[in-house]
Amino acid sequence: MPKLGMEPIRRAALVKATIDEIGAMGNLDVTVRDIAKRAGMSSALAHHYFGGKDQIFLAAMRHTLTIFGAEVRAALAGAKGHQARVAAIVQASFASTNFQPKVIAAWLNFYVLAQTSADAQRLLRIYQRRLHSNLVHDLRPLLGGRAQGAATRIGSLIDGQYLRQGLLRDAGGTADATTLVLALLELELSRGAE
Numbered sequence: 594m595p596k597l598g599m600e601p602i603r604r605a606a607l608v609k610a611t612i613d614e615i616g617a618m619g620n621l622d623v624t625v626r627d628i629a630k631r632a633g634m635s636s637a638l639a640h641h642y643f644g645g646k647d648q649i650f651l652a653a654m655r656h657t658l659t660i661f662g663a664e665v666r667a668a669l670a671g672a673k674g675h676q677a678r679v680a681a682i683v684q685a686s687f688a689s690t691n692f693q694p695k696v697i698a699a700w701l702n703f704y705v706l707a708q709t710s711a712d713a714q715r716l717l718r719i720y721q722r723r724l725h726s727n728l729v730h731d732l733r734p735l736l737g738g739r740a741q742g743a744a745t746r747i748g749s750l751i752d753g754q755y756l757r758q759g760l761l762r763d764a765g766g767t768a769d770a771t772t773l774v775l776a777l778l779e780l781e782l783s784r785g786a787e
Contacts, residue, residue: 616695
């Protein structure tokens with residue numbers, strides 16, 4: 594009989610192992626057995642908690658998105674003014690907890706999974722809509738009618754930097770990614786409101 598309270602600990606271990614294993618492999622060709630072994634438990638237990646690889650991977654992405662959301666909220670709490678708030682979202686997007694090779698690999702594979710999994714597609718849409726609405730909220734007072742388009746371009750560049758970094762499989766790049774997206778923000782602001 595399992596000990597009371599072990600389920601959350603084991604689930605968390607499997608989520609971490611999933612991100613680590615995908616980061617090590619660089620793709621979704623990992624097995625539940627590989628994930629469970631990395632977490633120090635049996636694949637039967639992993640199946641018991643999650644049901645299958647896709648469910649484990651979705652749990653890992655929910656975890657990643659939760660961390661990202663907390664980073665954004667913390668960054669926004671310290672930002673004063675609309676431009677500073679947009680910059681805070683950009684900086685949180687490339688914070689060290691979000692922009693490390695294993696997390697980037699998980700993100701890239703999440704995009705691939707979203708092509709075939711309705712659950713992954715739904716989760717991806719939630720992320721994209723939240724990012725867009727957060728950007729629009731603070732771009733609208735600065736850019737007026739141009740806020741929607743600017744938010745789309747900034748969000749696309751954030752996602753593009755993840756793709757580029759994932760393909761490079763380089764441990765660096767955080768400062769470059771942040772600088773590039775903030776330069777786009779400056780360009781958008783220089784064009785003024787509509």
